[in-house]
Amino acid sequence: xxxxxxxxxxxxxxxxxxxxxxxxxxxxxxxxxxxxxxxxxxxxxxxxxxxxxxxxxxxxxxxxxxxxxxxxxxxxxxxxx
Amino acid sequence: xxxxxxxxxxxxxxxxxxxxxxxxxxxxxxxxxxxxxxxxxxxxxxxxxxxxxxxxxxxxxxxxxxxxxxxxxxxxxxxxxxxxxxxxxxxxxxxxxxxxxxxxxxxxxxxxxxxxxxxxxxxxxxxxxxxxxxxxxxxxxxx
Numbered sequence: 208x209x210x211x212x213x214x215x216x217x218x219x220x221x222x223x224x225x226x227x228x229x230x231x232x233x234x235x236x237x238x239x240x241x242x243x244x245x246x247x248x249x250x251x252x253x254x255x256x257x258x259x260x261x262x263x264x265x266x267x268x269x270x271x272x273x274x275x276x277x278x279x280x281x282x283x284x285x286x287x288x
Numbered sequence: 289x290x291x292x293x294x295x296x297x298x299x300x301x302x303x304x305x306x307x308x309x310x311x312x313x314x315x316x317x318x319x320x321x322x323x324x325x326x327x328x329x330x331x332x333x334x335x336x337x338x339x340x341x342x343x344x345x346x347x348x349x350x351x352x353x354x355x356x357x358x359x360x361x362x363x364x365x366x367x368x369x370x371x372x373x374x375x376x377x378x379x380x381x382x383x384x385x386x387x388x389x390x391x392x393x394x395x396x397x398x399x400x401x402x403x404x405x406x407x408x409x410x411x412x413x414x415x416x417x418x419x420x421x422x423x424x425x426x427x428x429x430x431x
Contacts, residue, residue, distance in 0.1 A: 245356075
């Protein structure tokens with residue numbers, strides 16, 4: 208499974224979006240698509256499980272989780288991918 | 289702003305089922321990334337005398353709502369505060385107050401917020417909190 212596929216799987220299960228994950232572009236604002244702050248915490252923890260790492264403190268910002276592209280950048284930066 | 293100061297208000301609602309799901313799914317990782325040891329301790333209670341203590345997810349949900357409501361009062365730009373720097377502290381009298389630390393405390397100072405007051409509530413499915421921040425007028429603003 209690719210990084211993008213894993214991210215979208217996590218979003219489908221935890222983000223509680225008001226729209227189908229399939230409709231998201233790389234840059235769709237996830238908070239605008241219905242993800243609450245509490246759901247973003249679940250997304251963060253589920254991503255850590257899926258990729259077996261822990262987001263560093265400096266990346267725990269709203270912008271890290273605002274879109275598929277932003278999450279991908281954060282995952283790749285943290286895992287060195 | 290009035291001559292005496294200004295108010296900021298934050299309000300948030302959280303689904304109690306969502307918090308219960310997070311506790312179930314992520315356990316201590318969820319609890320320790322979001323809540324302070326004091327908050328976790330004050331959310332443990334027995335439903336009956338002599339029964340083992342359990343986590344009250346409705347109280348946890350109310351605390352999460354309070355943290356988000358404080359965020360709305362502090363208005364951080366382009367950043368997400370560490371949730372644990374905003375603590376709902378239960379006093380000996382039983383009511384709750386907000387205690388800030390780290391970056392959250394710095395933001396409050398920058399915004400001139402002198403006092404925060406919180407009210408928590410929860411019903412069958414939803415927990416909520418309202419937070420009011422009081423910014424007293426500074427002498428340099430007078431005139």
